[in-house]
Amino acid sequence: MNDVLIYLPFALSFLIGYLLISLVLKDTGPIGPLFRLSLAGGIGLGVSSYLTFLNFMVLDRFNAPFLIVGHATVLFLIFLGLLASAKRPASSRPSHKFPLTDILSFVGLIIIFIPIYYIATFYPYGGWDAWAVWHFKSKFLFLADSHWRNMFDPVLWRSSPHYPLLLPFINVWGWALQQKAIYQIPLITSLLFTFLTCSLLVSSLQKLTSSRWSFLTALVILTLPFYTKTAVSQYADVVLGYYTLAALVCLVLGGMQRMRRYCFLSGIFVGFLSFTKPEGLIASLLLMSLGSLYLLWSNNPKRKELLLSYTIGAAMTLIPSLLFYWLIAPANITSFNGFISQAPPSTLERLKVIFVYYLLEWLTPKWNGLLIILFLAVIAGARLCFRKETWVLPTFLFLYIAGVTLYYWMNTYFEILWWLSVTLNRVIASLLPVVLWWVFFALGREQHKQPPND
Amino acid sequence: MTLKYAMNSPQRPKLSFAFILRTFLTASLAVITLINCFQLYKETMSIRKIKRVMPFSFPGLRFSGLEAVFEGVERIGFYTDKDVTAGEYAAIFAQAQLVLAPTILDLNNLQHTFILFDCTREEMAMAKIKEIGAIPLKRNQYGIILARRTK
Numbered sequence: 001m002n003d004v005l006i007y008l009p010f011a012l013s014f015l016i017g018y019l020l021i022s023l024v025l026k027d028t029g030p031i032g033p034l035f036r037l038s039l040a041g042g043i044g045l046g047v048s049s050y051l052t053f054l055n056f057m058v059l060d061r062f063n064a065p066f067l068i069v070g071h072a073t074v075l076f077l078i079f080l081g082l083l084a085s086a087k088r089p090a091s092s093r094p095s096h097k098f099p100l101t102d103i104l105s106f107v108g109l110i111i112i113f114i115p116i117y118y119i120a121t122f123y124p125y126g127g128w129d130a131w132a133v134w135h136f137k138s139k140f141l142f143l144a145d146s147h148w149r150n151m152f153d154p155v156l157w158r159s160s161p162h163y164p165l166l167l168p169f170i171n172v173w174g175w176a177l178q179q180k181a182i183y184q185i186p187l188i189t190s191l192l193f194t195f196l197t198c199s200l201l202v203s204s205l206q207k208l209t210s211s212r213w214s215f216l217t218a219l220v221i222l223t224l225p226f227y228t229k230t231a232v233s234q235y236a237d238v239v240l241g242y243y244t245l246a247a248l249v250c251l252v253l254g255g256m257q258r259m260r261r262y263c264f265l266s267g268i269f270v271g272f273l274s275f276t277k278p279e280g281l282i283a284s285l286l287l288m289s290l291g292s293l294y295l296l297w298s299n300n301p302k303r304k305e306l307l308l309s310y311t312i313g314a315a316m317t318l319i320p321s322l323l324f325y326w327l328i329a330p331a332n333i334t335s336f337n338g339f340i341s342q343a344p345p346s347t348l349e350r351l352k353v354i355f356v357y358y359l360l361e362w363l364t365p366k367w368n369g370l371l372i373i374l375f376l377a378v379i380a381g382a383r384l385c386f387r388k389e390t391w392v393l394p395t396f397l398f399l400y401i402a403g404v405t406l407y408y409w410m411n412t413y414f415e416i417l418w419w420l421s422v423t424l425n426r427v428i429a430s431l432l433p434v435v436l437w438w439v440f441f442a443l444g445r446e447q448h449k450q451p452p453n454d
Numbered sequence: 455m456t457l458k459y460a461m462n463s464p465q466r467p468k469l470s471f472a473f474i475l476r477t478f479l480t481a482s483l484a485v486i487t488l489i490n491c492f493q494l495y496k497e498t499m500s501i502r503k504i505k506r507v508m509p510f511s512f513p514g515l516r517f518s519g520l521e522a523v524f525e526g527v528e529r530i531g532f533y534t535d536k537d538v539t540a541g542e543y544a545a546i547f548a549q550a551q552l553v554l555a556p557t558i559l560d561l562n563n564l565q566h567t568f569i570l571f572d573c574t575r576e577e578m579a580m581a582k583i584k585e586i587g588a589i590p591l592k593r594n595q596y597g598i599i600l601a602r603r604t605k
Contacts, residue, residue: 144555
């Protein structure tokens with residue numbers, strides 16, 4: 001019975017996500033079950049996180065009945081929406097078939113997850129940032145009653161009090177049916193997001209390129225020891241990576257197939273992304289601007305509609321996040337602006353160290369040459385990788401890395417070599433699915449020239 | 455003539471640059487995956503070996519069992535003579551904070567009613583407890599002492 005209670009909140013979130021996807025993507029043609037599942041998981045868990053956030057805003061403490069009633073209300077509203085939309089004739093019917101590629105990919109992912117789960121159970125409380133930040137904040141929110149705002153106390157500077165709370169709120173929802181803050185919930189959340197990232201990578205590439213080799217993208221990152229370590233460490237970087245990938249996949253799909261419903265979904269993911277980490281907020285604002293330009297600059301007669309859907313989707317999930325940053329989050333106390341401060345200033349030497357470290361990071365054995373191969377593929381296939389239909393991907397990656405570099409240079413609170421050694425690899429790990437998707441999509445589209453047809 | 459026909463035949467797979475690049479990328483990724491699998495296998499086996507004697511890794515559990523004492527207590531002092539700025543003990547302090555959450559551990563602040571002592575030697579902890587006029591309340595098997603200030 002207790003096992004059922006562990007998985008029940010996640011199952012409810014997935015159900016909400018699944019039904020929302022059915023409602024939003026109703027007229028977009030049949031969607032493969034794996035692709036649907038991959039999007040549904042992220043949407044559902046994001047909604048659960050925001051409902052938990054609402055719980056704290058309304059009652060100023062954790063309250064399980066509020067959360068359960070909140071989820072039941074959302075489910076009821078979606079049912080009403082589905083009933084209303086069922087009365088309208090649909091241009092196409094959703095697919096209830098289970099294609100062999102989806103079944104094989106799903107089974108394949110489950111098989112690779114066996115050793116990962118085994119390793120994860122050896123580190124049940126995750127890695128450093130899980131103890132100090134994510135797992136800690138989740139437990140604080142769950143147990144502190146009306147004193148939950150104590151977690152923003154400067155004494156707890158090691159837990160980065162200014163960080164947003166998407167992941168902790170998901171964990172709190174996971175504990176809603178428990179008496180204790182059991183360790184299994186953050187572990188499951190982390191593995192779920194890793195699974196969703198890989199299944200989204202594979203299923204979206206199969207949908208867009210029909211390549212038989214799409215599964216290799218998930219295989220290569222899931223078996224990469226460093227990526228596995230990030231996943232079992234229960235860091236929010238995996239969550240950030242998932243929402244970045246989901247936002248970009250839906251944006252490109254929406255732009256190429258001229259489907260405003262995908263643009264709306266992309267906007268939703270952009271908003272959730274902003275609530276994952278401060279880097280997520282940067283990525284989210286970048287995606288908002290670039291995504292708008294991407295949709296506006298397309299030769300699409302419906303571009304204004306697409307942009308409107310994208311903006312509405314983003315506003316729905318970005319506004320709660322911005323309210324958190326504006327009204328609740330304390331100031332970042334682990335930050336010095338080295339551009340205006342003399343103690344210590346942002347020197348040219350610091351910038352040189354950053355760039356040299358970047359160059360050396362490519363060669364470290366933890367990537368097993370993957371970064372070099374991807375770089376070579378992008379250079380050799382520049383004609384294909386920098387095309388009009390996908391310009392948003394390299395531009396986003398370039399500007400995001402430029403933003404991160406600027407922050408490394410500007411914030412002189414931390415000794416730069418130590419800071420790079422503990423964070424840069426995680427920044428790369430979170431972007432890796434996007435880079436793999438970009439390269440495989442760009443090269444695979446050449447093979448699959450006709451417009452994608454569901 | 456036959457050869458020319460065969461070369462221009464639409465059935466013949468096109469050896470385009472993109473095709474070569476895709477093949478290169480796929481082959482390279484397959485090789486990397488093989489290396490990854492080997493490393494993952496080694497990692498899993500080494501964990502399997504450790505799991506026989508230690509089912510999981512979390513040194514912070516040595517602070518567990520004190521949560522009940524701190525129920526309703528928002529802050530306590532945490533005194534240590536170990537280096538909390540970096541290395542292994544920094545991790546252990548973070549784990550202690552996780553185990554005892556939502557009680558906040560105020561590092562080396564001895565003004566709180568409850569203070570947790572985790573010192574390199576127990577005598578050092580006891581000397582400090584005496585110095586601040588506190589009384590030891592509880593000691594666990596790992597030498598962690600909980601004291602309460604009387605004044």
